[in-house]
Each structure stands twice: as C-alpha cells, then as structure tokens.
Amino acid sequence: MTEKLELFDVTIIGGGPAGLYAAFYSGMREMKTKIVDAQSELGGTMLFFLDKMVWDVGGIPPITGRELTDQLVRQAGTFEPTVALSQEIEGLERLDDGTFMLTSTAGDRHWTKTVIMAIGYGGLRKVRKLEIEEAKGYENSNLYYTVENLEDFRGKRVVISGGGDSAVDWANELEPIAASVTVVHRTDKFKGLERNISRMKASSDVLTHYQVEMLHSEDGKSIDKITICHVESGQREQLELDALIVSHGATYEYGRLRDWGLGIGKDNLAVTDKMESQVPGIFAAGDFVSYGVKVMLITGAFNDAVLAVNSAKQYIEPKAAKMARISTENVRFDELNKQFVKN
Template identity: 75%
Template sequence: MTENLELYDVTILGGGPAGMYTAFYSGIRELKTKVIDAQYQLGGTLLYYLDKMVWDVGGIPPITGKQLTEHLIQQVNTFEPTIVLGQEIDDLERRDDGTFVLTSTAGDRHWTRTIIMAIGFGGLRKSVKIEIDGAERYENTNLYYSVHNLEDFRGKRVLISGGGDSAVDWANELEPIAASVTLVHRRDQFKGLERSVSNMKASSVSIRTPYRVEGFHSEDGVSIQQVNICHAESGESEQLHVDAVIVCHGVTYEYGRIREWGLGIGKWNLDVTDKMETAIPGIFAVGDFVHYGSKVMLIAGAFNDAVLALNSAKLYIEPNAEKMARISSENTRFNELNRQLGVVDDDE
C-alpha cells in the first residue's frame, strides 16, 4: 500500500521545542523531513505556558513562551519541512526493506526511512482535576487548570492551589498584576526551582502551608466567590474571598499504543543510548521523552538531543556521511540563504 505514499528520510513525532529543532537541523543535513503532531498547532508543552517567562535558553534574553514558540516556528520553516497537525500516531509497521509506515488513529499513513520521537511525556496530556464535588461547573468561569493570558487576572484576587514549578511560577508571574495572590499547598516544602521559590517568598504572595483546598462557595452557582481551606495538621478551616482559582496539581500523560511498539518505555520515559538510539534500529528519541546518564531536563538539553539524534539518523541512512553538520558560517545551505537575505560573506 506504500506505492502511493511519499517516502521521507526523517519523520519526527512531536512539534514541541525538541521536535522543531530536530526538523530544523534535519534541513541543515539535507534530509527530506516531516513533522507530525497530535495537536493542531506547533509548540508542544510551551502552548501551556504562553505567558510564562523563559530565562534559560542560551543567547536569548527573557522571553515569553509565546514568543519562543513563534521564533521556533520561524526557524523550523527555514528548510520547509512537511508539517502535519492534528494526527495522533498509534501504529508502527516495519517493511521488509527496513522502512517504516506510521498510521494515525484516523487511518492516515506516513512512509519514512527513520523516525525521531519527540513526544514528551506522551501525546495525551490532561490536567489533574481538583477533587471537590461540583468543581467542574466553574471551569467555564473562574476555575482554571492552565494560564493562557495573564491579563485575565489583572486586578483580581487569585488563589493558586499547588506546590510545584507551575504553581510557584504562576504566583511569581501574577504577583505584579493581580490585586492579591494566595498560594495554598499541603506541605511546607515546594518542588519548584530554588530561585523561583525564594523570589516568591520575598514577594507579596501570601503563602498558606500546610493547607489544602477543601471546598468552593458560590452565590450565583456560576462562579467561585469563596474558597474553604483546611490546615493539614490541626484541621482548622477558614474561608478566603477570591475572584479566580488556579489549580496546579500536575498533569497525566498517556503513550497509548506506542507502548506496544517494543521500545521499552518506562513509566515516564524511554532509556536511549548517548546517540539517542532506541531498542529499534532506525528509531531515535529526544527531549523530555528520553533518559540517559547525562540527560539535561531543559530546553537547551532538548536542542542538544535533537542534534545527536539527527546525526545518528543521517548516518543510519548514509553510513559514509559526515558525522555532523558544519557550523553555520561554513555551511553552504546557510551561505545560499544569506545571499537571499542580501548578506554576503567577505571571504566569498
């Protein structure tokens, strides 16, 4: 059935930072590239943090998740890869000639020589809902599980439930613009980055620990006006007046039928070699999806994974190829693009 399919050198599953940079680097290495993502827009996890400031990408000053996503999309389009959105891949077939056919849940098929998996913690991401009866009725008004626009909270009394990175980061982001920010956490210790926690404690954020959110109260049945919190040790409770509630209790991820491919996926991620190789020859993996001895869980680390995986894919396809691409100032493809931009190297 593959006779009517177009064969690609590299097919990348996932359109987050790791997947997009892999596709960009694949263009540098002159490989025919396709990106497939289950979401309907590129960005991956960054789409959940569009207003969050990102500080730790080398050479880039503090930038919002939205801006970083826009830059990555512009970069990935440099070599015009084929981009397919809204398709969840669940089936893998290896043909006799060593190529792969990937099939989506809707039946769409994709033919490729190699696969690079950049699926994070799974294609299906769901926020962990707060366990309060009837809470779902407020999800269309002032109960949030993610923040897409900081301006929605300007001048409001905001309560955040949670103690991880997301809870701490949103407390810091909202503190300058909200009327007040209260963070409620069932433990005295936080799981956020140390500097972020220190910044929060030094700010006007009201930190209530060890407390848990126990109930919501509404006068109109549509939105939350008061939140009941309970001390985790004494059981003492009190009510806080609020305009918005943000729940940051984590997310759940699912890999679906990808677990059946024989990759050996663990509970959260996949062990790979230092060349980003998986247990299946021709399939490589990058980003949050993978684990290896010196793995760096930062966007910068995902970019490094991308380069390693793509170089491995290149050598898998062309064993006599160069082990890596030249630096941009020596790369003929970039010289061509520079001329299109009207920039000419003095050495030319």
C-alpha cells in the first residue's frame, strides 16, 4: 500500500438509525469504528421525515424525526467513531491478509477488518414521480414529492396521491393544520399501521380506486386543480387544490454493490439470523436486510445493529463474548457516568 491508511475493526456504511446505533454499540464492544455515508450529514432516510412524529421507539415519548436523529447522532458519537461524509462506496476488494479495502466514487479508500452494510434502501434512492408530462414544471411551485416543513401547508387545500406509509402519515400530520386533506389512491388497500390508516379515513376525505390523470393551471406556474380518473369505471372528477403531494414510493438502485457477491435481491439483502451476508466478514442491518422475523421498525433496526456488531466482533475475535455487557455493568461507561453525574 503506497498510501498510509488507518485500519478499522469495523466500517459501517450508512448513517441512518441502524448505522448510528451500530456505531454506538461497537464502541461498547471496544471496536475501532468508522461510519461512512453518501450524504453530507448523518441521519439516513430519517432526513426525509424530519417533521414527522415518531411514536414507536421504546421508552421515548412522541418525538419528531429531527429530534430523534439529533439524539441518535449524539449517541453514536459516545465513543468517538471516525465519520466520513459525502462518500458513496462502490468498490470492494479483499486483500491478501483478509481485510477489506472500500473505495468511494471519489476515489477515497477505507481499510477495514469487517463491514456492516446499513444503507437502508440504497444511496441511489429515486422517488417515483408523477407520470404526467407537464408535472416537472410544477415541482418548484406546489407539486411536492416530500414534506419538509408542515407549515408550508397551513390553511391550504391539500391533495395527497398515494397509499403507502408516507401518504398515510402525511395525511394525519397535515389534517390538523390544512384547510382540507384529500387522499387519492388507486386501490382500497393502504400500507401502514392499522391505527394510522383508521385515523386517516376518519379525518380526511379518502377517494379509492382513483388516480391523478391531468393537472390544470390558469397561470402556468402552479396547479389549480387536477382531474382524477376511476381506474375501473373511467369516471372522472376534478378537485381544486392549493398543494399536491405525490407519495408513490421510490425505486432503489444498488449500482456496483451488486457486484460484491452479497446476494442482494430486488429490494434488499437476505441475511442469516446473525446478520451475515454471503461474503464472510460483511454483515448488514436495518431496512437493507430481510430475514424470517424481520421487524420493519426503527426498534428492529437497533436489534439488527446489535446482532451485526456482535457477529463482526466474533469474526475478528472468535473467542470474544457473544455480546457486550449491559450499560449498567460495562466499564466503558465508568468515566462517562462520572462526567454525567458531575454535569
């Protein structure tokens, strides 16, 4: 090696909830840790939902995505991992000594004994856009593919096209502040927690078996109304609106990661119950993985992260304990606890 690189015990690719908790837990296991993320800031997919309320993390009362992300980043920094941002990893090479060399699209290299893939649905996440030719012209006015600030919709007539988790959640978040919320979905089946779906149906105007067919604008700058079409009968209706939110999900492209031999499927990676990929020394966690009892919650991502770190630790040190000591007994917290009490 002509360049002098630092060797890490584990390099975590991805800075979302799974990657951040993996960084914290690997510190508990006294592993030299690096987090590499393609984005310019940590948070992963949570960065798309900063104003959403998160209710289902154990022991934490309702919290915004922004607040939860800040706390996860702070927790991940407990044992001072190295962080490399704006690094989209594409290359993987196993060296003669069994370690790995990761290469970014910018040519940066990262040397590591093990890898934990916590990339969510991939760094190349592409939002599915409205398949209407003139739609692009309204993206800078009142056609939205995500909600960054709830206040942008206060007092407005909002139409949401879609039936996934995000569409349901945005309907519920916007209903208290918007003048009206109408949800248009091409089927009568919605994805999301049953309670959230019931709440949406009770508080918003829900039109099923319809899809957005045409956009209308009087000034050519913003959408005034839309034509929706019933997918079975062909019946058409027009809806006046102030804002149109399109939530049709996303496509995920893993690019050159598919060449690594991990066994990536159409949308995610199948792993063992120890978060092992098909390549020894490479583990995975979070939304990127699938296995028999996978839990698609942030809490599930935390559990995945713990399992992946424990597997990485034992890969490096086969005789190491199967898990870290709990925080109340872990000596790594002794000095931190003194500082905390003092402050």
